[in-house]
Amino acid sequence: MAAPRTNRERTETTRLALLEAARGLFVSRGYAETSTPDICxxxxxxxxALYHHFADKRDLFRQVLAREAEAVAARIEASAAPADDARAALIAGSEAYLDAMAATGRTRLLLIDGPAVLGLAELAALDEAHAARTLREGLAAALRRDAAQVDALARLLSAAFDRAALEIDAGTDAGAMRAAMRELLTRAIA
Known part of the structure; x- marks a missing residue:
């Protein structure tokens, strides 16, 4: 006989169910067309129960995006970790970013609906805590430039990677887009 679940386990199960249901609906319908009754x-x-765990639909959306951003960063860090060469790690991380963004709905959530719902400043802060952070750290390790130059390059490359993810999601030849991003990154860190 299984031990009864604790309040903490029940709370986490409920929270996870809400996050997963919301993610599915946000991906299939978009934020604006998804209602809290639909999510419930x-x-x-x-x-x-939804309002016990989240202040409102926007807060729930924010948490869905945080999970997505964490998954992207984890994929990047896992791919880049074994490389001894900082440049090789940076290139592996860039490939991992595009792989991670290929998850169904992720581009819509993080790059289309995210900025529209949360605003650019909040989404930039979320990105800075995850994928943008990994890019900045990789550039800092691969380049011997001052922090301001690394920051500027990270912002520009981040925008290029986001655009590549959007293009791939829209059906552009993924191989060509990946090759172009590899070339761009390789030239930027040469």
């Missing part, structure tokens, strides 16, 4: 129905949770 998909999760099998009451609206009271």
């Amino acid at each position: 129905a998909a999760a099998g949770i009451t609206r009271g």
Whole structure:
């Protein structure tokens, strides 16, 4: 006989169900077309439970995006970690970013709906804590430039990577886009 679940386990199960249901609906319908009753129905949770865990739909969306951003950063860090050469690690991390962004709906969540719903400043802060941070750290390790130059280059390359992810998501030849990003990055760190 299984031990009864603790309050903490029940809380985490409910929270996870809401996050997963919300993610699915945000991906399939978009933020604007997804209602909290729809999320609750998909999760099998009451609206009271939703509002116990999240302040509102925007807060729930923010948490969905945080999980997505964490998954992207984890993929980058896992791919770049074994490389002894900082430049090789940076290139491996850039490939991992594009791989991570290929997850169904992730581009829509992080690059389309995210800025529209949360605003550029909040989304930039979320990115800075995750993928942008990994890019900046990789550039700092691969280049011997001052912090301001690394920061500027990281911002420009980050925008290029986001654009590449959007292009790939829209159906552009992924191989050609990946090759172009590799060349851009290689030239930037030469």
